[in-house]
Amino acid sequence: MTFTIQITDSGDSFPCKPNEMLLLAMVRLGRKGIPVGCRNGGCGVCKVHVKSGEYSNGKMSRAHVTEQEEQDGYALACRCQPSSDLVIEVVGKMRKAVHPEQAVVIKTERGE
Amino acid sequence: MAMTGVLRPGHVQLRVLDMDASLTHYVERMGLIETARDEQGRVYLKGWDEQDWFSVVLREADEPGMDFMAFKVDSTATLDRLEQGLREFGCKVERIPAGELKHCGERVRFDSPMGHFFELYAEKDFKGNGVGTLNPHPWPEDLKGMKVNRFDHCLLYGDDLDGSVKLFKDVLGFNETEKVMAGPNGDFQIASFLTCGMKAHDIALIRHAEKGKLHHASFLLKSWEEVLHAADIMGRYKIPIDIGPTRHGITRGRTIYFFDPSGNRNETFCDSYDWYPDHPQITWTEDELGGAIFYHNQSLNERFLSVVT
Numbered sequence: 001m002t003f004t005i006q007i008t009d010s011g012d013s014f015p016c017k018p019n020e021m022l023l024l025a026m027v028r029l030g031r032k033g034i035p036v037g038c039r040n041g042g043c044g045v046c047k048v049h050v051k052s053g054e055y056s057n058g059k060m061s062r063a064h065v066t067e068q069e070e071q072d073g074y075a076l077a078c079r080c081q082p083s084s085d086l087v088i089e090v091v092g093k094m095r096k097a098v099h100p101e102q103a104v105v106i107k108t109e110r111g112e
Numbered sequence: 113m114a115m116t117g118v119l120r121p122g123h124v125q126l127r128v129l130d131m132d133a134s135l136t137h138y139v140e141r142m143g144l145i146e147t148a149r150d151e152q153g154r155v156y157l158k159g160w161d162e163q164d165w166f167s168v169v170l171r172e173a174d175e176p177g178m179d180f181m182a183f184k185v186d187s188t189a190t191l192d193r194l195e196q197g198l199r200e201f202g203c204k205v206e207r208i209p210a211g212e213l214k215h216c217g218e219r220v221r222f223d224s225p226m227g228h229f230f231e232l233y234a235e236k237d238f239k240g241n242g243v244g245t246l247n248p249h250p251w252p253e254d255l256k257g258m259k260v261n262r263f264d265h266c267l268l269y270g271d272d273l274d275g276s277v278k279l280f281k282d283v284l285g286f287n288e289t290e291k292v293m294a295g296p297n298g299d300f301q302i303a304s305f306l307t308c309g310m311k312a313h314d315i316a317l318i319r320h321a322e323k324g325k326l327h328h329a330s331f332l333l334k335s336w337e338e339v340l341h342a343a344d345i346m347g348r349y350k351i352p353i354d355i356g357p358t359r360h361g362i363t364r365g366r367t368i369y370f371f372d373p374s375g376n377r378n379e380t381f382c383d384s385y386d387w388y389p390d391h392p393q394i395t396w397t398e399d400e401l402g403g404a405i406f407y408h409n410q411s412l413n414e415r416f417l418s419v420v421t
Contacts, residue, residue, distance in 0.1 A: 023132040037354040037419040041129060042176040042375015045419060059129040061375065061421070095418045 003082045007033045008051065011071045016082050021058070023077035035094045039078045046077040047092030054084040064092075117188070118194070118308040121315070122184035122211075122233065124164060125331050126175040126376055131155065133373040134170050140344055142378070143257040144168060147239060148214045156214065157330065159262035160255055164236040166203070166216035167263035168329075176421040177372035178326040180221065182231035183284075183308065188218075189264050191234045195220045197283040210235070213326055224279055226270025227323025233322065258342040258380055260331035264307045265313055267327040269320035269420050276317050289313060289363055289387050294398040296360045302398075305363060312363040312384040325420040328369060328377035335382055336366050342380045343368050355416050361404040362396060369416065376421050 001016035004020050012033050016025035017095050023034055037045035044064030050073045057070060058079040065074050074091065128134040131153070138144045138157055147166050148156035156166035164184070171179060185191050198205050203222040209215045209230070217235030224230060242252035270276065280286040289312050292303035305313040318327065333339055337358050346353050346368070354377060356368035367381040398405040403410040405417075 024312040027340070037249045037415060038354075038371040038377065040371050040373050042371070043419045045415075059374075061176055089307030094414050112288070 002055075003084065004085045006087045008087060009033070016086075018083070019081065021078055022055075022080050022082055022086065022088075024054075026077070029103070034077045034088075034090055035092055037078075037094070041076055042071040044076065045092045045094050047090075048077050048080070048088040049073060049074050049091050050080070051087040051089060053081045053082060053086035055080050055086060057081075114132055115188055117186060118232070119184045120309060121184055121214075121263060122164070122182045122231075122236065123169060124181045124263060124266060125154075125169040125171060125179040126178060126326075126329060127176050127371075127374070128170050128278075128372065128376070129172070129174070129176060129374040131170065131172045133162075134172075137351070137372050138170065139182040141257040141258065141349055141351060142380070142419050143255050143259040143308075144331075146404065150214050154213075158239065159260050160252055161241045161261045162263070162314070163238060163241055165239040166213075166236075169213065174375050177324075178228070178266065178268070178329070178371075178376075178421075180229040180231055181268075182219065182233060184236065185232050185234050188234045191218070191232055193222055194284065194290035197280075198222045201279055201283045203279070207240075215239075224270075225275025226317060226326075227272075228268050228270060228276075254341070255408055257345050258333070259338070260380060261334060262332050264330045264332040265311075266317055266329050267318065269325035269327050270323050271319065271321060273301060273304060273317055273319040277301070277306070278307050280315065282315075284308070285312070285357070287389055288393055289391075290394040290396065292362070292396045292398070292401065292404065293322065294401075298397060303362075303396075307336075307387055310386050310388065312365070312387055320420070323421075326376060327420050328379045330379035330381060333380050333382045339366055339368055339380060339382055346370050354419075355413055358409070359407040361400075361407040362394075374421070377419070 006013040016022045035045040037043035041060035047058045060076045060079040144157040155170045157168040205222045208219040215237035219231045219233040221231045243249045286306040290305040294302045303318045305316045308314050352371045354369035359366045365381040366383045402412050
């Protein structure tokens with residue numbers, strides 16, 4: 001038995017085994033749609049908003065998902081274990097590292 | 113080369129989400145050795161070939177990252193002298209009494225322009241490396257997992273790179289071995305590699321919009337074969353690999369990056385070069401940054417560059 005994880009942003013879907021974190025199911029199948037970072041609840045880039053379905057969350061950084069957000073259906077896909085089909089929206093993103101344009105912004109913020 | 117002043121990285125305190133899962137990772141998989149616990153619930157670890165009591169402290173918290181990194185100095189006189197220099201530089205400095213970390217002497221804790229907290233200390237109890245000092249064997253029996261040799265360095269992300277580089281060079285006496293320059297005129301520094309001894313780096317700093325972030329804590333292995341063995345362990349136990357095994361252009365390290373159970377990035381690596389104070393500084397330019405970071409495939413990796421705790 002598998003659950004179907006549907007990503008609203010792209011319309012893509014992929015299967016997830018029971019007891020499997022949904023991000024790891026996506027990675028294992030070579031699928032895309034959710035940004036992949038540390039895969040252990042620390043960096044926040046795989047943050048999703050669960051629109052429908054049942055799931056449980058493992059421990060994750062409160063810097064990225066507050067208790068209130070967790071109650072409101074936000075989760076990190078790497079710590080989110082479905083117990084039914086899920087419909088999710090991708091919230092997190094991979095931030096760009098320092099590029100020259102950004103470097104200029106930082107310089108400006110420092111008043112140089 | 114006579115070693116004076118700041119001797120080496122001494123310890124790092126990391127925040128973890130789940131202590132049990134973290135101990136499985138750091139002890140069973142990486143091969144660090146547990147040497148103490150304290151009333152706060154912190155767990156103290158060391159690499160087998162380290163002589164002092166601990167080099168890694170894990171603290172359970174609801175947000176991963178680094179609490180502080182510490183360097184050992186050669187004497188209490190040096191500790192006093194550097195404390196004065198830190199105050200004159202403008203750091204917020206506090207003395208933490210001996211024993212606040214078990215088996216560690218008095219520490220001088222200070223903040224830094226990039227937002228990280230660092231410590232200096234002169235004394236830590238001797239634990240030994242498990243093979244003794246009289247006719248020792250080359251390695252102890254019963255090492256686990258990746259058998260990491262020692263805690264080696266950290267790479268930290270923060271905003272005021274220029275300020276932190278100045279602090280390490282001018283106040284703490286570090287030398288900058290390598291730097292990465294960017295921007296339209298190639299005059300905007302985005303990374304610095306600094307040593308207090310003879311390694312290519314004891315700390316690395318990268319410019320980043322947020323203050324006080326940890327990119328990785330690094331542990332030494334002694335051969336490429338050991339790096340590949342570490343990769344096998346990551347496969348066997350499904351430890352998420354970030355990138356590698358590969359080689360860096362910067363520092364020449366042969367390396368693999370992975371994540372601990374709280375999302376803190378770890379590195380295990382081997383090889384580099386010996387650095388002497390009369391050696392010239394190495395400069396990397398933005399147009400060759402792909403190979404500077406990943407020498408084999410010569411291309412940048414957004415996750416490696418941007419995911420931090």
